[in-house]
Amino acid sequence: MKTIGVLTSGGDSPGMNAAVRAVVRKAIYHNLNVYGIYQGYAGLMAGNIKKLELGSVGDIIHRGGTVLYTARSEEFKTLEGQQKGIEQLKKHGIEGLVVIGGDGSYRGAQKLTEHGFPCIGLPGTIDNDIAGTDYTIGFNTALHTVIDAIDKIRDTATSHERTFIIEVMGRHAGDIALWAGLAGxxxxxIIPEIGFKLEDVVGRIKSGQKRGKKHTIIVLAEGVSSGVDFAKLIERETQLETRVSVLGHIQRGGTPTAFDRVLSSRLGGRAVELLMDGKAGRAVGMEKNQIVDYSFDEVFSMPHKIDESMYRLSQELSI
Structure with missing residues (x-):
């Protein structure tokens, strides 16, 4: 293999740039040509492809977002769209592709692999909801962003003696809410994997009041309920003034942590090695601090699981 491509797809996450940098520089170190594909699969179909050099990825390891930009594409889910993409890859002489993104990005990479075009996937999503890896690129940074917000909101909650609902990202996975809630x-x-009983939530608030606690912090994953709707339930049951903070897209931005930079670099380097070894249809991850890879089929067949022991611990510590 002499020429590879790299793209980022789906929602952006801090550390994607570090992964792109690792792919480009690892490839050039081994005398490969590298092309950057801009705007994800949409850009691939449109031929928005440029050759990258060492300097193309200089000074990006510390930057959030993705210098290759990203987009979602319904057209690429069709056979016609995939064939358009392959035509562009062939036009530029690209023989293998590294795709950085989440579940949808992996499925696009799997389709290309099935059409005979080798792809390797890197888990780029703040939700930490990709199987086959302990951590996804961007999760650690997003976690620090949420914890910082919780610490600041607690100051106000304490000063005004209020209940605060902090809504965080996570439609189907509660990792951000669980980790940030425990750390904060x-x-x-409240996470989608477990749900909630309103009487239990109210009971915790009232129990705290009895021992003199004058504020409450509730971390809510967006996949369970909106913060506004949940606050109405709490006010109805407790008659306590309740405020809502929806952190939204602030969780996706920011300078990646050292952990995310190192994780991205290790995964990106391994992706190039797999392509050089003739491997295809593999998803790279990290388990127990070791770099591993699974087939896309294996990743899709392994359900994402929350660490229920952490959830139980959070309940025990917040009595």
């Missing part, structure tokens, strides 16, 4: 000392954590 939240009284209640």
């Amino acid at each position: 000392g939240a009284e209640t954590i």
Whole structure:
């Protein structure tokens, strides 16, 4: 293999640039040509492809977002769209592709592999919801962003003696809410994998009041309920003034942590090695601090699981 491509797809996450940098520089070190594909699969079909050099990825390891930009594409889910993409890859002499993104990005890479075009996937999503890896690129940074917000909101909650609902990202996975809630000392954590009983949430608030506690922090994953709707339930049951903070897309931005930079670099380097070894249809991850890879089929067949022991611990510590 002499020429490879790299693209980022789906939602952006801090550390994607570090992964792109690792792919480009690892490839050039081994005398490969590298092309950057801009705007994800949409850009691939449109032929928005440029050759990258060492300097193309200089000074990006510390930057959030993705210098290759990203987009979602319904057209690429069709056979016609995939064939358009392959035509562009062939036009530029690209023989293998590294795709950085989440579940949808992996499925696009799997389709290309099935059409005979080798792809390797890197888990780029803040939700930490990709199987086959302990951590996804961007999760650690997003976690620090949420914890910082919780710490600041607690100051206000304490000063005004209020209940605060902090809504965080996570439609189907509660990792951000669980980890940030535990680290931020939240009284209640609500995640889609477990759900909630309103009477239990209210009971915790009232129990805290009895021992003199004048504020409450509830971390809520967006996949369970909106913060506004949940706050109405709490006010109805407790008659307590309740405020809502929806952190939204602030969780996706920011300078990647050292952990995310190192993780991205290790995964990106391994992706190039797999392509050089003639491997295809593999998803790279990290388990127990070791770099591993699984077939896309294996990743899709392994359900994402929350660490329920952490959830139980959070309940025990927030009595």
